[in-house]
Amino acid sequence: xxAELAAGPARETGRAGAGGLVVDVxxxxxxxxxxxxxxxxxxxxxPQATPFQSHAWLxxxxxxxxxxxxRLRVVLVRRQGELVGAAPLLRTxxxxxxxxxxxxxxxDYADVLVVPDAGGxxxxxxVVAALAAGVRRAARGAVVDLREVRPGxxxxxxxxxxxxxxxRGTGSVCLxxxxxxxxxxxxxxxxxxxxxIRSNLRRLDAAGVTxxxxxxxxxxxxxxxxxxxxxxxxxxxxxxxxxxxxRFAEHLARAAGAMVAAGDAVVTEFSVGGRVVAANLTVLSPxxxxxxxxxxxxxxxxxxxxxxxxxxxxxxxxAAGAGRPVLTLLRGAEPHKFHWRPAHVANERLxxxxxxxxxxxxxxxxxxxxxxxLARAATARLPALxxxxxxxxxxxxxxx
Numbered sequence: 001x002x003a004e005l006a007a008g009p010a011r012e013t014g015r016a017g018a019g020g021l022v023v024d025v026x027x028x029x030x031x032x033x034x035x036x037x038x039x040x041x042x043x044x045x046x047p048q049a050t051p052f053q054s055h056a057w058l059x060x061x062x063x064x065x066x067x068x069x070x071r072l073r074v075v076l077v078r079r080q081g082e083l084v085g086a087a088p089l090l091r092t093x094x095x096x097x098x099x100x101x102x103x104x105x106x107x108d109y110a111d112v113l114v115v116p117d118a119g120g121x122x123x124x125x126x127v128v129a130a131l132a133a134g135v136r137r138a139a140r141g142a143v144v145d146l147r148e149v150r151p152g153x154x155x156x157x158x159x160x161x162x163x164x165x166x167x168r169g170t171g172s173v174c175l176x177x178x179x180x181x182x183x184x185x186x187x188x189x190x191x192x193x194x195x196x197i198r199s200n201l202r203r204l205d206a207a208g209v210t211x212x213x214x215x216x217x218x219x220x221x222x223x224x225x226x227x228x229x230x231x232x233x234x235x236x237x238x239x240x241x242x243x244x245x246x247r248f249a250e251h252l253a254r255a256a257g258a259m260v261a262a263g264d265a266v267v268t269e270f271s272v273g274g275r276v277v278a279a280n281l282t283v284l285s286p287x288x289x290x291x292x293x294x295x296x297x298x299x300x301x302x303x304x305x306x307x308x309x310x311x312x313x314x315x316x317x318x319a320a321g322a323g324r325p326v327l328t329l330l331r332g333a334e335p336h337k338f339h340w341r342p343a344h345v346a347n348e349r350l351x352x353x354x355x356x357x358x359x360x361x362x363x364x365x366x367x368x369x370x371x372x373x374l375a376r377a378a379t380a381r382l383p384a385l386x387x388x389x390x391x392x393x394x395x396x397x398x399x400x
Contacts, residue, residue, distance in 0.1 A: 019079065019126045023134040026074040029066075033059060035074075038083045040262065042113050047121045048154045050109040051265060051283035051290075056258035058088050058102045064251035065104055069093055074102075075134035077127050085127040087112040087135055087158075089144075096360065097142035099135070106242060106251075108174060108290070108330045109347070110146060111153040123157040132161045136354060143361050144352040147171055151345060159350045165358035167365040171347030175329040175337050179289070179319035185312070189341050200309035207305050209277075211314065212269045216261035220253040222269060226279035227252070229295025243293070252293070256281055265292075268314060272305070280311060282318055289318040290328040308336045 026032055039055040051057065062072070070090045077085030088102040101110040112131060114123035135144060135158070148171045149155045159166060177185060182201070186194045214222040231244050242248050259265035263284065270278040280294040291314075296307045319327035329337050349368065353361040 021084070021126060021130040022078045023130050023137070024076045024078070025134060025138045026076055027072050029062065029072060032062065032072055032074055035076075035083075039086065039113075042083045042086060042115065045115050046113045046154065047116060047287065048123070048150075048152055049111060049113055049285065050150065050288065051259060051285050052103055052107045052109050053088070053111050053113055054259060054262070054264050056262065056264065057107070057255045060251050060255035060258070061103050061107070062090075063254070064247045066090070067092075073099060073138040075131060075138050077130045077134065079127075084115045084124065085113060085131045087131055087138075089135070089138060091138070091142055099139045099142045099144045101146055101148075106248065107148060108172070108292070109150045109153070110148045110155070111150065112155050112158055114154040114157065123154045125157075125161070128154075128157045128161045132158055132163070135352070136164070139352075139354065141354075141357070143357055143364060144350075145364070146350040146352070148347045149350055150174075150347055155350060156348075159352065162352050164355050165353045165361045167351045167361060169349040169351065169365060169368050171349045172331045173333065174331055174345050174347060175333070175342035176345050177319075177327045177329070177340060177342050179323075179325045179327050180316075181320045182313060182316050184320070185316065185340060189339065193339060197309060200306040201313065203304040203306065204310055204313065207272055207303070209305060209310060210271050212271065214260070214267040214269060216257055219257040219260050219267050222267050222279060223253040223256050223281070224249065225269075225276065226267070226281065226293070226295045229279055229297055230293060231295070232298055233296050235298075252281070259283070266318065270310060270314075277305075278307060278310065280314060282315065284318060284322075284324075287324065288326040288328050289315060289322070289324050290330050291315055292330060308339070312340065 026035070036055045036059070043049050043054055046053070070092050073089045073091050075085075075087040075089060076083060089099050090102055091097060091099055101107070103110055114127050114131060116122060117124040146155055146159075159168070180188075186197050189197065227243065227249055231239060234240075234243075256265055256267055260267060265284055266282050268280050268282065269276045270280070277300055278294060278296040281292045283290045283292050291311055294307075294311060300307055315327050318324065329340075329342055351361050351365050351368075
């Protein structure tokens with residue numbers, strides 16, 4: 001079903017609160033689309049925000065992923081007409097009513113947007129309180145389930161301000177490096193590994209690998225080519241099924257095009273001898289640069305070009321080279337990432353509810369914890385399970 005058909009009444013009437021704050025709940029997809037300019041202005045003011053909170057990413061995700069059972073519940077806080085807080089939420093059923101973040105499972109960091117207070121970078125407490133009241137109003141009988149919340153995110157302030165039952169759980173682990181020049185990153189890994197990295201860098205220079213950042217109007221074609229390379233790269237080795245589905249390609253091309261135009265992302269093609277052999281999508285904010293997805297031609301495995309070193313060199317250009325303090329490798333515990341000795345930074349899962357739903361929240365929290373423990377135990381103790389899962393993913397990808 002089209003996302004447009006998932007609309008409810010256009011907008012709930014705002015109510016003034018402390019400090020002249022007015023809270024609205026946007027329920028109509030057309031209204032959400034029309035928020036682009038003021039949402040972007042708010043996003044730029046929020047030091048905790050990542051590129052995954054941009055309007056381009058969230059609205060594109062809604063267009064590609066919303067189902068006929070999903071209902072927009074985007075909570076907006078304004079002060080004297082200016083947007084100062086936002087929670088990008090939708091109401092769904094799993095099978096009980098839930099209020100969850102827009103962005104779903106393909107989003108590495110989820111958060112709300114809150115302008116900083118007058119004294120610094122901390123979220124404005126009055127706006128946080130108003131946003132919490134709006135989220136409570138939007139939930140109306142649903143448990144609020146905020147997944148993949150990064151440490152230091154504004155959603156943590158929302159959690160602290162929540163009056164009612166609440167629980168914290170574990171989310172995915174993201175791997176992060178400091179935004180150092182390449183020499184600084186090499187120095188962190190020890191002499192033996194450092195020598196191999198320097199050797200790989202020399203081989204990249206000798207191979208004549210060139211980089212080209214794709215202009216915004218070419219991004220849709222470049223993303224399609226990147227996804228083809230990604231599929232070729234992982235075929236037979238457990239490609240993530242979602243990465244070969246049409247909805248993912250549609251979303252990524254649309255979102256990346258707008259994000260590149262706004263400076264929130266860069267799509268880069270890597271060529272040897274005039275032939276594109278790899279491509280990468282990097283998301284950008286003042287606080288971080290992160291490699292979201294890449295594709296590399298399988299032929300590179302038989303060459304002297306080390307793809308991991310190639311991508312790290314590229315990431316350093318957008319982190320240290322642009323004054324960003326963090327180079328994040330985002331989610332995924334692939335062994336090649338560990339060679340760089342990244343910090344393991346765990347996202348959190350925040351569960352909130354009104355008092356009558358306390359037992360439901362507690363049961364959901366317990367179930368989520370049990371699933372997490374079971375998954376970790378299976379991964380650690382059953383290596384054959386990883387191979388079986390890879391084969392299953394390949395089968396799913398072929399059917400996608």
